[in-house]
Amino acid sequence: MARVDPLAVAWAPEHTAAIQGLRNWAIRFAELNQHLAAWMNLPGSDANALSHVVWAAEDGKPLSPAELSRQIGMTSGATTVLLNRLEAAGHIRRSREHTDRRRVTLRPEPEAREQVRRFLAVAGVEVAEVLLDTGLDDLRRITAFVTRLGEAGAVANERLRRRGTT
Template sequence: MGTVDPLTADWLPEQTAAMQRLRDWAVSFAELNQHLATWMSLPTSDANALGHIIWAAEDDRPLTPADLSRQIGMTSGATTVLLNRLESAGHIRRSREHADRRRVTLRPEPDAREQARAFLAFAGAEIAEVLTSTGTEDLRHVVAFVERLTEASDRANKRLSAARGAKQPDA
């Protein structure tokens, strides 16, 4: 665990602003996901899950149901029901691509991927403009910063998951 106490640290205005802007981006991204749900005539939770599956496939890191369950914050049972809906609607397929045939991989169906791409083409113009007009060095700094934050969040999530059954620290 880190040595900085987030409750008593003397935060610089730039540090506070960075966290506020990241929060603003997360809220805005969630709203875009709600628009994707409407675009694809899906419940928001299904569109969110489908988005995770598509992004992972685009990054050539397909998800397992357990990965997806962790990312969307649902139990394995609820995730199974959600995946059944997405599969029945023709948006995803489950495959067994690993040596361990018990391991399931989630893949988007081509039509779902194309619908998502059409949405991004329509809805992502403003974001694309920012990305294409930002210098390479600035983007490298942003990527490095967000990677460090993600790694820190991942460590905190693992620590919290391990302590889930343990008593909460005294407040």
Template sequence: MDPLTSDWTPDQIEVMHRLRDWAVVFIELNQYLASWTGLSSSDAFALSRIVWAAETDTPLSPAQLSRQIGMTSGATTVLLNRLETAGHIHRSRETATAGASPCAPPRRPVNRPAAFSPSPASRSRRPCARPIPANSAVPRSFSHA
């Protein structure tokens, strides 16, 4: 079946609309993370992949990250060095080669609610490029309600 020449069923069209809505929300979330952290969008996207891997206890090598974010290994190494220098991640050097060292957020206790609530001082130093609109929640089509 060729999707460009075949007619789509209403269910297939609905799935495509929901996937598009999800992709838009995902991109907006990444842009907000970049703005909130003061990182470029590519650095924020990589950081989100690293945090996701850490939260799910899934080791993430630089090569795996490179494939996930669509960058060359050299560009990924530069990006990881930048994130590590800024204190956003650490890489363990326990393996035989530094190139295979897993990436993870720093090991420090985090007060999760406070981590997502910037202090008044940080808000005045680095305001978001654009505020989060009140209606920016997950699209209604994704809710179970």
């Protein structure tokens, strides 16, 4: 695909509606994380990090501290302090599961995972209803679209990191 100037494109209403819908979901998702923080009596940053650790583990792709740091937008030092708090509170554990013993994997503790599941049982009702009410073909198309959009964002973020603009 040729490079485009996003500010010079004549966007169709469907394009802007899709981006606005994704933006609204990101805002609502952040609000849900704030409710998770209150549910678990955690600071918002800790709940956000814990949710990343839990979702990654649920997906079978546990995070390293460096990956978590990138995802939550914190320095490695700040992430270490946050992980120390979560570990001391019994919410996560650091393990060395790789042949390279220097590499650390983050895992949620069973009780923390269960607390998040109980939260989702209350907070996720409407989201689950929408997912179950959406046809599988539509979900496949949506998944393909958001996956491509996520990959495009990853490429843009890597390009910006290489330029040193962040």
